[in-house]
Amino acid sequence: MLEQRKCGQHKSSFYCCPEPGNKLPNNRICGQSPPVYRITRGKEVELNSLPWMVMLLYRNTKTWYAPLVPACGGSLINNRYVLTAVHCLIKGARMPADLEFKRVRLGEHNTTSDIDCEDRGNGLKKHCAPRPLEIDVEKYILHPGYNESDVFHSDIALLRLEIPVRFTPEIRPICLPFRRFSLRKSKLKVAGWGQTETGKASPVLLQTTVVKQNANVCKKPYSHLQFTSSIQICAGSRYGYDTCNGDSGGPLMATHGRGFDEFEVVVGITSYGGQQCGTKEFPSVFTKVKAFTEWIKSNLEA
Numbered sequence: 001m002l003e004q005r006k007c008g009q010h011k012s013s014f015y016c017c018p019e020p021g022n023k024l025p026n027n028r029i030c031g032q033s034p035p036v037y038r039i040t041r042g043k044e045v046e047l048n049s050l051p052w053m054v055m056l057l058y059r060n061t062k063t064w065y066a067p068l069v070p071a072c073g074g075s076l077i078n079n080r081y082v083l084t085a086v087h088c089l090i091k092g093a094r095m096p097a098d099l100e101f102k103r104v105r106l107g108e109h110n111t112t113s114d115i116d117c118e119d120r121g122n123g124l125k126k127h128c129a130p131r132p133l134e135i136d137v138e139k140y141i142l143h144p145g146y147n148e149s150d151v152f153h154s155d156i157a158l159l160r161l162e163i164p165v166r167f168t169p170e171i172r173p174i175c176l177p178f179r180r181f182s183l184r185k186s187k188l189k190v191a192g193w194g195q196t197e198t199g200k201a202s203p204v205l206l207q208t209t210v211v212k213q214n215a216n217v218c219k220k221p222y223s224h225l226q227f228t229s230s231i232q233i234c235a236g237s238r239y240g241y242d243t244c245n246g247d248s249g250g251p252l253m254a255t256h257g258r259g260f261d262e263f264e265v266v267v268g269i270t271s272y273g274g275q276q277c278g279t280k281e282f283p284s285v286f287t288k289v290k291a292f293t294e295w296i297k298s299n300l301e302a
Helices: 214-217 289-298
Strands: 053-060 071-077 081-084 099-106 133-142 157-161 188-192 208-213 232-236 251-256 263-273 284-288
Touching: 053 081, 071 099, 071 263, 081 188, 099 284, 157 284, 214 232, 232 263, 284 289
Parallel strands: none
Antiparallel strands: 053 071, 053 099, 071 081, 081 157, 099 133, 133 157, 188 208, 188 251, 208 232, 232 284, 251 263, 263 284
16 A cells, blocks of 8 residues: 555655545545546446445345445545445345445446446547455444434435545545535436346446426425425436435535536435336435535544
């Protein structure tokens, strides 16, 4: 790991110390996708174009020696912390009781290949990304507002990585909402490796767009879960674009700025939806990150 921290190529090279874990990056670092060559009903994203996407990996305790399996998502917010949903970490909440959370994977795109490549066409060479990085979690912090009878209230959690990660074109953080950030006129996107319209999890990272809905659209079908507009966002699409099982904990993203000044903001965390994904009667509900920004900052340790 020390060799990866080397700065410069000369004999007198220095070793760069990582930023402290309680420091959040500015928007010249966070929310920046690498240059690209221009979910349910989602489209495959270009390789590592969402470098903050994190895959949560679980061990199946019924088949102990089987490979770890993905079951939730998350967002890298700095070099030490991942933002996800509480219910992804609580057995039996909405997670199968035989799945035990173990670690995270960063820089993933296609789970069926060790090294992901894409053909950029037009005579350009095939581009391959480095092997994904798996890191154990030192601890996780659950928001105190959740309770076992309603795990979707304050459905937000932080994972502190065992070691800080070094930012690369394939692994970068997403920005948190700032004080004056507004969802008005924002184009919202969701991404993940969850179930598609086929009923099976996607091996590749998919992305789709959703539209913010009026709070009443979620209050009616989810009255038993007490949808609260101050801490939750209702979003969906009448065309079947939606999150689904396996996308929990992943980001609801909004683009801020224009042109070269664009950056992505994590405005929500995928929390829950209807039994049947992609129906306009049962849109998805997301934890509103802006309502918890101060809680996030107060729980980041150096």
